[in-house]
Amino acid sequence: MALAKGAPESGAVANPATPQVIAFWRDERKRGMIAQVVVVAALLGFIWFLLRNFLIKQEMSGAPPLSLYFLQDVAGFQLSFSLIPLTLDSPIGRVIFAGALNTLIAAFFAGIIATFLGLLVGIARLSKNWLISHIAATYIEIIRNIPLLLQLVFWYGGVLTALPKPKDSISLLDVVFLNIKGLFLPKPILQEGVGLFFIAIAVAIGLAIFIARWARKRQMATGQQFPTIIVNTALIILLPAFVFVLLHDPIGWEFPEKGAFNFKGGLTVQPEMTALIVGIGISTAAYVAEIVRAGIISVSHGQSEASHALGLKSSWTLRLVVLPQALRVIIPPMISQYLNVVKNSTLAGFIGYADLFAVIGTSQNQTGRAVECVVILMVFYLTISLIISTIMNVYNKRAALIER
Amino acid sequence: MTDMTDQSIVPGTRPDLPPPVTESGVIGWLRHNLFSSWWDSLLTLSAIYIVYLIVPPFISWAFVNADWQFLPSVISGEKAPEFSDCTSGGACWIFVRARFGQFFYGFYPDAERWRVNLVLVMLVASIYGLLSERIKNKKPIAWFFFAVFPLLAFFLLYGGIGLPVVPTQQWGGFMLTLTLAGIGIVFSLPIGILLALGRRSQLPIVHLLCVLFIEFARGVPLITILFMANVMLPLFLPQGVEFNILLRVLIGVTLFASAYMAEVIRGGLQALPKGQYEGAMAMGLGYWAMMRLIIMPQALRVAIPGIVNNFISLTQDTTLVAIVGLYDFLNIVRAGSRDSNWIGTEIEGYVFCAFVYWIFCFAMSRYSMRIERKLQTGHKR
Numbered sequence A: 001m002a003l004a005k006g007a008p009e010s011g012a013v014a015n016p017a018t019p020q021v022i023a024f025w026r027d028e029r030k031r032g033m034i035a036q037v038v039v040v041a042a043l044l045g046f047i048w049f050l051l052r053n054f055l056i057k058q059e060m061s062g063a064p065p066l067s068l069y070f071l072q073d074v075a076g077f078q079l080s081f082s083l084i085p086l087t088l089d090s091p092i093g094r095v096i097f098a099g100a101l102n103t104l105i106a107a108f109f110a111g112i113i114a115t116f117l118g119l120l121v122g123i124a125r126l127s128k129n130w131l132i133s134h135i136a137a138t139y140i141e142i143i144r145n146i147p148l149l150l151q152l153v154f155w156y157g158g159v160l161t162a163l164p165k166p167k168d169s170i171s172l173l174d175v176v177f178l179n180i181k182g183l184f185l186p187k188p189i190l191q192e193g194v195g196l197f198f199i200a201i202a203v204a205i206g207l208a209i210f211i212a213r214w215a216r217k218r219q220m221a222t223g224q225q226f227p228t229i230i231v232n233t234a235l236i237i238l239l240p241a242f243v244f245v246l247l248h249d250p251i252g253w254e255f256p257e258k259g260a261f262n263f264k265g266g267l268t269v270q271p272e273m274t275a276l277i278v279g280i281g282i283s284t285a286a287y288v289a290e291i292v293r294a295g296i297i298s299v300s301h302g303q304s305e306a307s308h309a310l311g312l313k314s315s316w317t318l319r320l321v322v323l324p325q326a327l328r329v330i331i332p333p334m335i336s337q338y339l340n341v342v343k344n345s346t347l348a349g350f351i352g353y354a355d356l357f358a359v360i361g362t363s364q365n366q367t368g369r370a371v372e373c374v375v376i377l378m379v380f381y382l383t384i385s386l387i388i389s390t391i392m393n394v395y396n397k398r399a400a401l402i403e404r
Numbered sequence B: 001m002t003d004m005t006d007q008s009i010v011p012g013t014r015p016d017l018p019p020p021v022t023e024s025g026v027i028g029w030l031r032h033n034l035f036s037s038w039w040d041s042l043l044t045l046s047a048i049y050i051v052y053l054i055v056p057p058f059i060s061w062a063f064v065n066a067d068w069q070f071l072p073s074v075i076s077g078e079k080a081p082e083f084s085d086c087t088s089g090g091a092c093w094i095f096v097r098a099r100f101g102q103f104f105y106g107f108y109p110d111a112e113r114w115r116v117n118l119v120l121v122m123l124v125a126s127i128y129g130l131l132s133e134r135i136k137n138k139k140p141i142a143w144f145f146f147a148v149f150p151l152l153a154f155f156l157l158y159g160g161i162g163l164p165v166v167p168t169q170q171w172g173g174f175m176l177t178l179t180l181a182g183i184g185i186v187f188s189l190p191i192g193i194l195l196a197l198g199r200r201s202q203l204p205i206v207h208l209l210c211v212l213f214i215e216f217a218r219g220v221p222l223i224t225i226l227f228m229a230n231v232m233l234p235l236f237l238p239q240g241v242e243f244n245i246l247l248r249v250l251i252g253v254t255l256f257a258s259a260y261m262a263e264v265i266r267g268g269l270q271a272l273p274k275g276q277y278e279g280a281m282a283m284g285l286g287y288w289a290m291m292r293l294i295i296m297p298q299a300l301r302v303a304i305p306g307i308v309n310n311f312i313s314l315t316q317d318t319t320l321v322a323i324v325g326l327y328d329f330l331n332i333v334r335a336g337s338r339d340s341n342w343i344g345t346e347i348e349g350y351v352f353c354a355f356v357y358w359i360f361c362f363a364m365s366r367y368s369m370r371i372e373r374k375l376q377t378g379h380k381r
Helices: A002-006 A028-061 A092-125 A130-144 A148-162 A194-222 A228-246 A271-298 A301-309 A314-351 A356-367 A370-403 B002-007 B025-033 B038-064 B093-105 B110-131 B139-158 B173-199 B204-219 B222-236 B245-271 B274-282 B287-324 B329-338 B346-379
Strands: A170-172 A176-179 A182-185 A187-190 A251-254 A267-269
Touching: A028 B204, A028 B222, A092 A130, A092 A271, A092 A314, A092 A356, A130 A271, A130 B038, A130 B346, A148 A271, A148 A314, A148 B287, A148 B329, A148 B346, A182 A271, A194 A228, A271 A314, A301 A314, A314 A356, A314 A370, A314 B222, A314 B287, A356 A370, A356 B222, A370 B204, A370 B222, B093 B110, B093 B173, B093 B329, B093 B346, B110 B139, B110 B173, B139 B173, B173 B204, B173 B245, B173 B287, B173 B329, B204 B245, B222 B245, B222 B287, B245 B287, B274 B287, B287 B329, B287 B346, B329 B346
Parallel strands: none
Antiparallel strands: A170 A176, A176 A182, A182 A267, A187 A251
């Protein structure tokens, strides 16, 4: 043994320095390389196959080459609702843009309904009151187990057609009216000098943020506290209100008035849009409620007990201990729910609301440009989901930093 | 001393007093759960009022005042049933009864409907076999369900080799919904597993491709994928090759669902401690053997609730195939209530439809919750 230790390595012992030759199919790295080459080759072959088919078909049918110039052509169809002025002569691109705006506006309001209703139901689900928590649970279980499309056609075809005729509309304070033709709201009319009012709001919010930062810094440095919430609330309400009074009502209201057949003036929300917003809002609220509930129960009881033991009062316990931890659990799935709202608004076509998908469907029908239309659709939704996932990543990074 | 023993109560010598009436029994329960404070009482009363506004009218509409029976003239075959047969002012369930065959089988020929029934029986039996805790040896059932059953079901439903062919245009109703959901479920799981493995793979190109596919499919709504399968896919197929619309939709639905499945399974894979991988490698297992024997059985177990939730959304998403003109369950019910004989039965149709979907999805969600609870015990410290 001792001899072997001191002796130089003989030929009989394998020298670890000389590379051992392994068959390439046993070498993990080479195998991985080969697998990837095969995958890429197969994929390229598949794409080449598809493209060749496409080009052959294109040539045989004499279809025009792919381009987006058709967006400048006259659309020849109109939307039942749009935020920007449209005529029958508007170019297709503009109509599609109007459709995209319709999607976003419906998703925006549906998101607001979903957030508040979901918050309410989620808290109700955790209520100690047996009846309240069971009503919330029933709501969640019913809504989550029925397809959204069915809910939408139910709201549109089942409930909204059961609304009264314009003659006997349901009215709220004689200002808001609801009937089978839609929802009628007072319309704000911006008057001269309204810009100052909006500037005042912006200034107030800016000041509030500045005060909050300053107060936080001062508390970190000296330990002195500043009544930030009260001061900021007062600032945000009082400053714009003061400007509002100074300007003598910069916003006038146009109220809906009863006409011969229907209401005139004011702001009309179509029944299709109402059904879409209400349907998606109510459905998403059930998912939001589950998220809120999961977030709240994820903060262990010991956290609030410990904070009470440290002498924090209840409102502080909620604000400083429970909420920050619950929000970290709640916000990421909430953001993906907002993405879902945007994606679900594609069901609008089923109930006759002109969202982006419905408009694209019509354009494709009229122009026959399938590839371009699909590309526009995909780019729109992918952009939105990219934006939303970027927001989520930024938030996750910040939340992770707060952790330590 | 003697005074004290006289007056003090020796424990056990006198009967225990019952708890106060206000703290136990029905009254105690009510006080604790419904009327613990004035605010609580207010909430309870308003909730009762809301329930009162919704539930009794619904019950009277759906059950008490509803029409269930065909008219004698309909039964004797003198006239076809129609909406005006419903006279009591409640729900017109005659509509659902009259149309039930179509709702269930679509336009499948009457003489061939036994084939659908047979497939359904096999489906229910094998699902029971897979889920039941009494049956221990699940391997043959799983093989049957995932390998034999799809082929057998296709042969039975479509026909060929002696059975008359039923073209897919005649498929519809609940049977089509089950077909879509079933095929989506059966195929999206293995594809999802492969995608999840690819996403966690060390090979950069495979990883990139999987990420791109998953993020693309999750970033766009299902309906746009169906739209793409409907209008764009035919342009890229070789001349003369026509894909059946049902097949195109199935491909779209399956690929869409497998991206979501991949993310759930990836969650399961991430939940496994690294030691499991290292242990498997130390035992000398190769990649596929390690995945098959060590990693996947554990990862899939953790992922079951998420997988079942995906099944639920897949079942609900099958309603969207109406956009390409297929008559799935919801679409055929809608079409039925647009029939001139049945104008005015929209709500009945939707309520019936909602009821059926609800039963299926609720059963699945209960199952996933049970599994979740069962799994939790192992992880709790």
